[in-house]
Amino acid sequence: MKTTKNMKTMKSSSGFLPLIVLMGLLVFTACENDNDEPVPQPDEKNIVEVAQEAGQFETLIEAAQKAGLADFLSTESDLTVFAPSDEAFSSLFSDLGVSGLDDIDAASLANILKYHVVAGQVYSADLSTGAVPSLNTESPDGEAVSLWVNTGDNVTINNAVVTAVDVQASNGVIHVIDKVMFPPTVVDIATYANDFSSLVAAVVKADLVETLSAVGPFTVFAPTNAAFSDLFNTLGISGLDEVPVETLSSILTYHVVGDNVLSTELSNGMVTTVSGESFDVSLGSEVLLNGEAKVLVTDIQGTNGIVHIIDQVLLPE
Numbered sequence: 001m002k003t004t005k006n007m008k009t010m011k012s013s014s015g016f017l018p019l020i021v022l023m024g025l026l027v028f029t030a031c032e033n034d035n036d037e038p039v040p041q042p043d044e045k046n047i048v049e050v051a052q053e054a055g056q057f058e059t060l061i062e063a064a065q066k067a068g069l070a071d072f073l074s075t076e077s078d079l080t081v082f083a084p085s086d087e088a089f090s091s092l093f094s095d096l097g098v099s100g101l102d103d104i105d106a107a108s109l110a111n112i113l114k115y116h117v118v119a120g121q122v123y124s125a126d127l128s129t130g131a132v133p134s135l136n137t138e139s140p141d142g143e144a145v146s147l148w149v150n151t152g153d154n155v156t157i158n159n160a161v162v163t164a165v166d167v168q169a170s171n172g173v174i175h176v177i178d179k180v181m182f183p184p185t186v187v188d189i190a191t192y193a194n195d196f197s198s199l200v201a202a203v204v205k206a207d208l209v210e211t212l213s214a215v216g217p218f219t220v221f222a223p224t225n226a227a228f229s230d231l232f233n234t235l236g237i238s239g240l241d242e243v244p245v246e247t248l249s250s251i252l253t254y255h256v257v258g259d260n261v262l263s264t265e266l267s268n269g270m271v272t273t274v275s276g277e278s279f280d281v282s283l284g285s286e287v288l289l290n291g292e293a294k295v296l297v298t299d300i301q302g303t304n305g306i307v308h309i310i311d312q313v314l315l316p317e
Helices: 017-024 047-054 058-067 070-075 086-096 106-114 186-192 194-205 225-235 245-253
Strands: 079-084 117-119 130-133 146-150 160-169 172-177 218-223 269-272 278-282 293-301 305-310
Touching: 047 058, 047 070, 047 079, 047 160, 047 172, 058 070, 058 079, 058 086, 058 106, 079 086, 079 160, 117 130, 130 293, 146 186, 146 293, 186 194, 186 218, 186 305, 194 218, 194 225, 194 245, 218 225, 218 293
Parallel strands: 079 172, 218 305
Antiparallel strands: 079 117, 130 146, 160 172, 269 278, 293 305
């Protein structure tokens, strides 16, 4: 049972469908490849066998075996694996101050490794900037925790650089990455997406990083960089340096609801934020907050909450 008033499950006739369609523009599709590039032909070896043959995934295979996932990765059909190299695991062990896999329990390994796997065969030509659900469901409502893809000169998954693509196996495809990824908090999600640098800077200045990295759950309505630029222009200031910390904290907490609220749970009416003040949600062909701010992208799921992207900074009264 949800605790947040006015955020109950909506029916399909709610008029919310256009927003869901919009989400689809920002994720990559696993079942179609509309480009002219040929799709790699399946290999006779499964994902684990291909990884073994490659010679640079010994730690990943050992981790999968310890976590009880090796059989799944060998037999399950249509998977995409973002595979950390042995060097990536060595860096992880150094960062954690551990000697190796013996110092990480099986449950934690399973949680990490599932976050590197996506349902469907997703080729490099299918990648576009946006959120993608992983097979990790360790979130407040058991929803799939999101990966964030950035495309450009370098393709990154969260903060990991994709170093090789489209390694074909009989039951899926492998892309090599240079870091082991951890399931993200709502703060982590903001740091991975290029369009939230102003929001991240604001959260740091307001000393809210630790608060929003806690257990939660939280729903964050996250303004883009353009939204912050518009705010600065409206206020006639040059940037965050001219906004007092107390004011900034009041603004940011006005964008946070104390629950994990999916897009399908939004309904018309007032919603109370963690600041104690409320904003209005209006559903129609577009979802509007306080009658003006548009919800652009929804349901970017983290371990302690969920993020929805908006095009304006909300100002409490």
